[in-house]
Amino acid sequence: MIKLEGLTKVFKGHNIPAVKDLNLEVNEGDVCVLVGPSGCGKTTTMKMINRLYEPTGGKIYIRDEDVLQMDPIKLRLDIGYVIQEIGLFPHMTIYENIATVPNEKQWPKDQVKEKVDNVMSLVGLDPDVFKNRYPSALSGGQRQRVGVARAMVSDPSIMLMDEPFGAVDPITRARLQNEFLRIQERMDKTIVFVTHDIDEAIKMSDTIAVMKEGQLVQHATPSDLLSAPADEFVSNLVGRNRSIKRLHLIRISEILEDVDRAPAIKDDTKEEEVKKRLDESDLRTVIVVDRDNKLKGVVGVNDLKRKTGEVAGDYYQEVSDTVTDDATLNDALSVMLEIGEGYVAVVNEDEKYQGTITLGDLLNVVREES
């Protein structure tokens, strides 16, 4: 789908090339992550693909078409682009920001409106709430969502994303990553994704291209990269805790069915039954859900002692955080550490309870994989 051949860029006045003889092929529907230390030429490579930078040498093909022969404006209109600094237009509303490409393509107004509303919902921004706001009134995470929405509003088959989740805290980043992977599963776009964070690379990618000083060091699936790093540089990059890194590669949903754990109780369960279920539980706690299987909270032994009502719904404790079933095991681990518990409740997109996983479950996975 995207093919780079001997791609080279030497900036004016520099004698060392920023990108040197880069050969890379990205298959249709794949997420290829360019990873490497700051200044290794990731952004430069990406900007050559949409011709913000003209290559000094080499070729770029998209669907076997020579990019360097194409009209740059047309090329860019058909490639979704998320720039490293987000670059929202501060004088335009969120709606106007996202509508940029459709407006450039002169789509009819009602079609633009429909698409903008759709893509805003897709990235988790309620159109009615955010449409008329200006970027300055948004949090960092919300701005990054707008940046992504703006890049994908016209449904381009190719997207270039330069550290799209770079400027937010780790928890928000994990959430944005998971949401994006969920979207990508449906959209199946061909994506070149830049990051300097190897964990993010492992999590987001179908293939990883490791770069060093402008050159490609290794291009492999994340699993192969972890098990067979090409050289010292790559093995240093992936680090010593390779088995823990594998937690990035596994989704919670993949292990949830193998976890054998007592099911949750309904919020109208009486004391006797709660006691019985607590005794059976390996966690000394039991999850409480409502009639629709929505997560309410958790009851521990102490809650039962100090109970303030007849049924579990009267005295459960709320949980401080949950994970979704499409999150990775590593996300689950982060949340457990964050909330200081040895377990975390798993919910799906609609907040329905799916199960609980524990530190022990994660340990088992690490043990099996290594």
Next chain:
Amino acid sequence: MDQLLGMAFDVFRAAGNGIESIAQAGDRGIIAHTIDYISRRSDLILELMLEHLWLVVLTLIIAVTISVTVGIIISYYESFAQTVLGICQVLMVIPSMAMLAFMVPLFGIGFTTGVVALVLYSLLPVVRNTYTGIRELDPAIVEAAKGMGMTERRILFKIKIPLARPVIMAGVRTAAVMMIGIAAIAAYVGAGGLGELIFSGISRGHQPMIIAGAIGVSIIAIAFDYLFYYGEKRFSVEGSTREGN
């Protein structure tokens, strides 16, 4: 405020000895005389005020059009920019009397000469502010626009100019206030306006005339400054919700 003072300085310098003698003589009757003069010649004063206003507005429109265009062009040609800004700088530091005198052999005596001189005079603030307003935009914003496929033309009109507008407007305000003062001096080359009152007042030693002219110029300057101040404030109120990305 300092622009206002600068303007007032220009007017009083033009009025020169006349004003000074008033201050020194401490002539108590002068206020009564001036009021009397103004009420008698209100038609003439009003007409000259309108003429003055027209000179300023016309010049401002021409100057802003030229300056913004030049500012935009040099924002694309960095090497060119310093030269152009240098020329504008030189034009501005030429004393106003000298500038007007230079224009006379080229354009004769009259309104046109005044307009041309004033335009040349007021290029710098707007050219410079347009140029820096555009150059100092966050490059990420411009790059995002380019990367999404906007043409350079669209980027200019949809992104660069709107974002640089507050800075450009500040330049226009400076130019306008400066122009009102110098326009009074332009009467010297027959451009009309309130300067006529001042100059003939000086030559005839008719103090109420000088003062009436100075008051008229001041009113126009204050009105303009207020107008811009008000406009900028509205912009920045809007801007506070808009900027700070």
